Each structure stands twice: as structure tokens, then as C-alpha cells.
Amino acid sequence: MNLPGGLELIIILVIVLLLFGVGRVSKIGGELGSAVANFRKGLQTGGQDKSAPANSEEPKA
DSSP: OOOOOHHHHHHHHHHHHHHHOHHHHHHHHHHHHHHHHHHHHHHHHHTTOOOSOSOOOOOOO
16 A cells, blocks of 8 residues: 655645635644643543552452
8 A cells, every 4th residue: 555645735725725725724732732632641641640549349348
């Protein structure tokens, strides 16, 4: 499978800009960037947050 080269990527970018407009593309890019940042933040804090016990069964008296 051949990956698109530089010229193909530029053509795709121009088509996307024509279809959606500059404002909408920048908004989508910003939302995607914040989603990736939140995902990475969740990965870092996910292993450290151990407030909930792994075994949710209550001990029987």
C-alpha cells in the first residue's frame, strides 16, 4: 500500500478547506488536540488513582 506523498496531502488539504471552511477546520483541529491531551492526561493519572478498591466485595462478618 502506497502512502500519499506531499502533493497528494496538499490536494486533500485544499479539498477539505473548500468543503468545510477555515474556521470549522481549525475548530475541529483544536477539539482533536484537546481530546488527545485529555487522553494522555488520563493515562498518566489513571495508574496513580487507586481510591477505589480493586475488589468491591464487602467482607462478610
